Amino acid sequence: MQDARTEWLATLDRYHRDRERPATAEYWSPSLDTASRDELAAIQSAKLRVAVRFVYECIPLYRRHFQRAGLEPGDIRSIEDLPKIPVMTKQLMAEDLAEHPPWGTYTAVDDDIWLRHGWQIFASSGTTGQPRAFRYTAYDRVMWSWTNARAMWAIGFRPGRDSALLAFGYGPHVWLWGVHYGLNLMGIPIVTAGGLDSRARVRFIDTYQPTILACTPSYALYLGSLMREMGLDPAASSVRHIFCGGEPAFGVPATRRRIEELWNASLGEFYGCTEASPSAGGYTCAAAIATKEGPSQTHLMEDTQIWEVVDPQTFQPLPDGQRGLTVVTNLCSEASPQLRFLVGDFTVLDRSPCACGRTHARALGGFQGRADDMLNIRGVTLFPSAIEDAVRRVPDLGDEFQIVVTTERELDVLTVLVEPRPGVDPVQHAALVQRVETEIISRCELRPVVQLVPPGTLPKTEFKAKRVRDLRGQLSQEERR
Numbered sequence: 001m002q003d004a005r006t007e008w009l010a011t012l013d014r015y016h017r018d019r020e021r022p023a024t025a026e027y028w029s030p031s032l033d034t035a036s037r038d039e040l041a042a043i044q045s046a047k048l049r050v051a052v053r054f055v056y057e058c059i060p061l062y063r064r065h066f067q068r069a070g071l072e073p074g075d076i077r078s079i080e081d082l083p084k085i086p087v088m089t090k091q092l093m094a095e096d097l098a099e100h101p102p103w104g105t106y107t108a109v110d111d112d113i114w115l116r117h118g119w120q121i122f123a124s125s126g127t128t129g130q131p132r133a134f135r136y137t138a139y140d141r142v143m144w145s146w147t148n149a150r151a152m153w154a155i156g157f158r159p160g161r162d163s164a165l166l167a168f169g170y171g172p173h174v175w176l177w178g179v180h181y182g183l184n185l186m187g188i189p190i191v192t193a194g195g196l197d198s199r200a201r202v203r204f205i206d207t208y209q210p211t212i213l214a215c216t217p218s219y220a221l222y223l224g225s226l227m228r229e230m231g232l233d234p235a236a237s238s239v240r241h242i243f244c245g246g247e248p249a250f251g252v253p254a255t256r257r258r259i260e261e262l263w264n265a266s267l268g269e270f271y272g273c274t275e276a277s278p279s280a281g282g283y284t285c286a287a288a289i290a291t292k293e294g295p296s297q298t299h300l301m302e303d304t305q306i307w308e309v310v311d312p313q314t315f316q317p318l319p320d321g322q323r324g325l326t327v328v329t330n331l332c333s334e335a336s337p338q339l340r341f342l343v344g345d346f347t348v349l350d351r352s353p354c355a356c357g358r359t360h361a362r363a364l365g366g367f368q369g370r371a372d373d374m375l376n377i378r379g380v381t382l383f384p385s386a387i388e389d390a391v392r393r394v395p396d397l398g399d400e401f402q403i404v405v406t407t408e409r410e411l412d413v414l415t416v417l418v419e420p421r422p423g424v425d426p427v428q429h430a431a432l433v434q435r436v437e438t439e440i441i442s443r444c445e446l447r448p449v450v451q452l453v454p455p456g457t458l459p460k461t462e463f464k465a466k467r468v469r470d471l472r473g474q475l476s477q478e479e480r481r
């Protein structure tokens with residue numbers, strides 16, 4: 001019998017099609033991208049059987065996870081059996097890391113594999129707890145290039161026409177690296193901008209004329225406004241695609257509109273997580289990008305990953321069409337083939353065919369944020385992105401905002417700090433405050449305290465925005481003193 005790792009990699013190789021170049025002008029890998037639902041299910045089942053044995057033998061955390069549930073690898077024969085595996089959570093990984101520092105035992109990479117086949121580490125940027133490191137391998141880099149090339153082909157990026165400026169610091173965040181290697185495979189050149197300050201990046205855009213700007217959505221707004229300050233017009237620049245990751249953008253209508261108008265460009269995004277790479281996971285196809293009205297849609301690549309939506313309380317699988325939290329089973333990695341990992345974004349899955357011809361599931365309404373980031377204010381649960389959507393509907397406001405939650409007389413108080421755009425007449429300030437209040441009440445069912453602060457007061461976002469200051473715990477400590 002083959003050893004589990006050899007068998008797993010051979011299985012991945014079997015479904016690694018059209019490795020070097022796209023098969024057609026429309027689809028990078030049509031036999032996968034437009035496979036029938038039955039074919040996709042057969043591929044998933046074939047991979048899953050082998051993955052379960054590999055994970056059981058090579059990832060100690062999962063062996064214990066299976067044993068606690070009374071499961072053997074042979075109990076999982078097809079995707080029908082998948083729900084037998086209990087959901088894997090960040091919490092379980094964090095506990096494992098505390099017991100087994102500095103790497104934990106949640107990947108299939110031990111010190112020996114790492115030193116002989118390792119590629120890079122990525123760290124969960126997690127808003128909760130200690131960062132968890134993931135050691136990915138050289139094999140994963142190859143898979144990453146390929147899955148991301150397929151996804152960026154679906155977005156509409158093409159060699160011979162496009163070039164991309166990647167406005168990221170080349171740090172331990174997964175998003176940038178997969179894009180970088182995917183563009184390399186596609187033959188799309190990169191205008192290298194890591195480590196440059198924002199003014200230098202603006203000058204690079206103006207001088208070297210990239211058609212794609214890849215960055216976080218907060219940074220797309222910041223860089224565009226800086227460009228204006230420098231006397232250049234982002235809407236008249238060479239950039240035709242804003243390509244985002246790291247924060248919700250495509251699923252936040254007012255942010256999407258702001259970015260597209262500022263740059264006179266279309267917005268696309270990737271959705272995924274550090275734990276279950278090397279795949280884009282979710283990507284917006286050209287048909288979704290061209291649809292400006294109605295709920296946004298994000299494809300999930302299903303021959304490389306299995307996506308489910310589960311009940312937020314019980315973690316039981318929900319049928320398509322019902323809103324729940326995302327769970328992924330990762331069938332494309334040597335290092336991190338997680339089984340039923342709770343990514344934890346609310347969405348609704350739809351497996352009907354897409355206008356682009358791809359058969360893979362779509363998340364309707366896109367993604368608005370991780371359940372971990374959800375706020376509960378006076379019994380109303382909401383995502384910070386709902387407030388973002390409300391604020392950005394007001395044209396006379398700047399791009400930055402801050403949410404502060406405090407307690408007064410045992411009641412939660414939601415304060416939203418916003419800035420008028422430079423040049424807005426102070427006579428209009430009271431009306432602006434009123435407008436923001438109305439937008440937030442209609443979208444969030446909460447009455448906020450809106451404070452207008454002078455332009456330039458709120459910190460500028462150069463990577464991921466920190467918008468929420470929840471001071472409730474701290475205040476109650478003070479009250480106890």
Ligand SMILES: [Zn+2]
Nearest residue numbers: 285354356358
């Ligand atoms: Zn599509």
